[in-house]
Amino acid sequence: MRLCLSIYTLIKATSVSFTPFFAFTESEISAILFQNRLLIIVSIASIAIAALFYAYYTQTLKNEQRLSAYISESEQRMSALLSNLPGMAYRCRNDRNWTMQYVSDGCLRLTGYTREQLLQNTLISYNDIILKSYREEIWTNWQVKLSRHETVEMEYEIQTKDGKTKWVWEQGRGVYDHQDRVIAIEGLIIDISERVENNRNRQLAQDKLSAVLRSIGDGVITVDKEGKIDFINPMAAQILELNSAAIGERFDDQLTFLSTLSKQAVESPVTQCLKNRKVQSMQQQMTMVTLQGKSLEVETNASPLINQNVIEGVVLVFRDVTSRLAKERQIEYLSYHDGLTGLYNRRFFEEEIRRLDMPRNLPITLVVGDVNGLKVINDGFGHPTGDQLIQSAARAIKNSCRNDEIIARTGGDEFAILLPGVGEQEAEKVIERMRKNASESIIMGLPVSIAFGYATKINPNQSIFKVLQEAEDRMYQSKISDSSTSRNQTIKTMLQSLFNRSPREEAHILNVSDICERFAIAMGFNRDQIIELKLAAQLHDIGKIAVEQRILEKPGLLNDLERIQMQRHTETGFRILSTTAEYLNVAQIVYDHH
Known part of the structure; x- marks a missing residue:
């Protein structure tokens, strides 16, 4: 229009x-x-x-x-x-009160005060909300940054209207006029209390974990994804003799792993874990060798550190089980071996009988041996000498057998030998070697004597334990036939040993024997009585074989302990002589002569 x-x-x-x-x-x-x-x-x-x-x-x-x-x-x-925002935007003056010219609505949630209460310090200034310990530092920091036209970024604590304390993060810059004068400050203040608390809790958890890693009895080593060491706890450093110089070095350059059984080098659990990205748990399988040549058996557990499906490293936890395994092996050894001779014990022997009782091992010969004169030796010379007798017998038997043949001490003075694939003729040769080797061993002037018996299984239907019983029966028959002669010879040898130790005792016994004989004749004893009394006189001090030579030869009076030991010689003599039927009557005379 x-x-x-x-x-x-x-x-x-x-x-x-x-x-x-x-x-x-x-x-x-x-x-x-x-x-x-x-x-x-x-x-x-x-x-x-x-x-x-x-x-x-x-x-x-x-x-x-x-x-x-x-x-x-x-x-x-x-x-x-x-x-x-978990906080507030603001514009304020650059004064000590930080007088607010503008604040966003977030001020209420952040501080507990409304915009109207904060603007122009109507109810409270922002400086009064800041904890006192931070105020001077904040002021100084702002003045330095404003003079440089730089952005300010800082963290500090404030106290809200309800008295609670919050951590805040502030970032701001100055606003300048054409003459470069600061006319205002603008910025943002955000509540970071939750983040600070999370960081504090995370740090506390890390401190606790670090304390645990440093105090536990296991060694802990962590490596990065390239296999380089980045942490060693004190126990690992102590066990492996490592120091801070190892940090940053390749794990496989510092330690070598061997198979405990084959002693061949194997891939370390750390390398396996980096390759397989799986936990590598190995118990009683690994031997760890340090650069210094120190070798120890370890139980290890290597766990991968995976972040968003990317392996970042490995944590290796290991325990030195060298001492424990040595004790376990010792316990296992003792459970199958005799502590005195080192031979197998009855338990192992019986298990081996069951294991080897197979047709392919026939013929199987079982040999049983029993040491002659052990009781006499124990009574006359003491149990340590008796132990020497058993050990000598064990050596004689072991030296007569092959390494793959099973030899066991099955009782106090009893031995058993398992000879798979050995028939009767060959078994007799083995027994003859054992007798010869035993006789060449001398204990207290006496050759070692062992009674043997054997039996051979040639039929698969035979009971192996019945064969063992047959061998024992034959051994006892041999022992009965030899025992009287053996014990008599032992007693005579013991008496001669006493004379060798103390010529004074020999003169005393001959004198007493002569007196008793003359006394018996004067009393009208018959011939047998005279012989028995003379024999008792010859053997009445045989128990002194167990008395220390210094006591036998002591020129002065004996003290109480020495006297007690000397007085016991009649009991010792009785025990020695009562082992033989021939000396049974004489044994009672010897016991009663003091």
Whole structure:
């Protein structure tokens, strides 16, 4: 409408009466247009300018409307963003109170105070909310950063309206005028209490873990994904003689692993774990060797450290079990071996009988041996000498057998030998070697004597334990036939040994024997009585074989302990002589002679 009015006004101003175009001829119209061409051009230009102006005005109005909508939307987004922050945005003066000129709505959730209470220090200044121990440090830090036009970033504690303490993180910058003067500070303050608490708890957990790793009795070593050591706990350092110089070195360059059984080098559990990405648990299988050559048996457990399916390293926990395994082996050894001779014991022997009792091992010969004169030796010379007798017998038997043949001490003075694949003829040769080797061993002037018996299993249907019983029966038969002669010889040897130790005792016994014989004749004893009394006189001090030589040869009076030992010689003599039926009557005379 405005455009039409403008054109009408312009035509009216031309002083040409308005006559409709249809009233003119074509030539008249052309003349009119020619006469008024300048006015028409101006009019058309004015119309175009008006149109352009109208279009510009319309577009500007639309742009202003869109800008206003955008600003409104941005303000809404900014308001929503600030309200959702765990803190507040602010603008304040650079004064000691940090006088707030603007704070976002988050101030209430952060401090407990409303915007109205904080602005212009109406109720409280922000400086009063900061804990006193931080105020001076914060002020100084701000002044230094403002002078350098740098951003300030710091963490400190504040006290909220309800008295609680919070950790906050602040970041801000100064606002400067054209003269480079600070006119304000703008920034953001965010509640980081949860993060600080989490960090504190995480640090506490790490400290506890570190304390545990440093105090436990197991060695702990951690390596990175390249197999380089990055942690060694004190126990590992002590056991392996490692120091801080090992940190950063390749684990496999510091330690070598061997198979406990084969003693061959094997891949370390750390390397296996890095390859397989699985826990490597090995018990009683590994021997660890240090650069210094120290070798120890270990139980190990290697666990991968995996982060988002990427292996970052390995934790190796190990325990030195060298002493424990040695004790276990010792216990196992003792459970199958005799402590005095080192031979196998009855338990092992019986297990081996069952294990080897198979047709492919036939014939199987079982040999049983019993040491002659052990009781006499124990009574006469003491149990240590008796132990020497048993050990000598064990050596004689062992030296007569092959390494794969099973030899056991099955009782106090009894031995058993298991000979798989050995028949009777070969067994007799083995027994003859054992007798010969035994006789060459001398204990207290006496050759070692062993009674043997054997039996052979040749039929798979035979009971192996019945064969063993048969061998024992034969051994006892042999022992009965030899025992009297053996014991008599032992007693005579013991008496001669006493004479060798103390010539004075020999003279005394000969003198007493002579007196007894003459006394018996004077009393009218018969021949047998005289012989028995003379024999008793010859043997009455045989128990002194158990008395220490220094006591026998002592020139002066005996003390109480020495006297007690000397008085016991009658009991010892009785025990020695009562082992033989031939000396049984004489044994009682010897016991009663003091």
